[in-house]
Amino acid sequence: MAFRRNVTVILKGMMMGAADVVPGVSGGTIAFIMGIYEELIKTIDNLGIDVIKDFWRIGWKATTVKYNLGFLISLLLGIAISILSLAKIITHLLESYPVLVWAFFFGLVLASILYIGKQIDRWKVLTVVAIIVGSIISYYITIAEPLGAPDSWWYLLFSGFIAIIAMILPGVSGAFLLLLLGSYQTVLNSLTDLIEGIVDGEWSIAFKSFTNLVLVGIGAILGIKLFSRVLTWLFENKKNLTLALLTGFMIGSLNKLWPWKEVLSTRVNSKGLEVPFLEKSVCPQNYAGDPQILWVGIVVIIGFLLILILEQWAVKKPA
Secondary structure, three states: HHHHHHHHHHHHHHHHHHHHHHHOOOHHHHHHHHOOOOHHHHHHHHOOOOOHHHHHHOOOOHHHHHHHHHHHHHHHHHHHHHHHHHHHHHHHHHHHHHHHHHHHHHHHHHHHHHHHHHOOOOOOOOHHHHHHHHHHHHHHHHHHOOOOOOOOOOHHHHHHHHHHOOOOOOOOHHOHHHHHHHHHHHHHHHHHHHHHHHHHOHHHHHHHHHHHHHHHHHHHHHHHHHHHHHEEEHHHHHHHHHHHHHHHHHHHHHHOOOOEEEEEEEEEEEOEEEEEHHHEEEOHHOOOOOOHHHHHHHHHHHHHHHHHHHHHHHOOOOO
16 A cells, blocks of 8 residues: 555656646646645655654654655655656757647646635635735746856755745746746756766766756755745645635746747757747737647647546545
């Protein structure tokens, strides 16, 4: 039974990892849909220095049960597998089929809004205000102009700190905030360079990439530990208001996922290719290329239905 649960959590972690790679899609949204969101933030909130003490005092097995470490390790393993294996694939798809890829994620988030919104069981004026405020904040994040690409050690720490907060918030994309901070390409390059460096025996490249990822990871650990306590309190004491705010975040994020974009400025990526840097949403008829309206409609529906399937799967499977 424990083995089946761990495998299930690994699969859910892989889905979260796939979402976290893409700027505009939140791993927190997937965690919420899969029914593991509150367990995740509560598990993180319970972690502290006492974990190390208990390893020596009561042993590994008892400590794992006490702090729900089996769940957390399985989830992190799934996320890591997905990020390391899908980073290149998703990057390639975004470069080659941007309209259809964004349409797919648009459908995912559209269904996610309905899913999270229906969890609100009491509607008040303040609930509606929270949705509006969340939508406005999230929308303005999507139209903010990205910064440069600093890769100093303190900035990577800061980027990890900010991005992980977004990654555990449904509707707010950690990868997109990394893009806004200018660190997305650095992190993505570090992931691919680490693997290639190890395979090719280029240890200096592998070490530099590993160092970058460690800095981002340290920042992420600090961020998630601090913010998980806030989220835990909000879900225990202000659940409806929190759900309303998260729903608003997701509504505002739809602007980033709109399939048809007009490129306002470009940047040169690590391969020397010119790629979009700053974009704005436009109507299909104003799109510079082939709008592929029929295919976009089909892909949006597929993304929408996938969330409904995942929701049913999460309900039937043990978390």
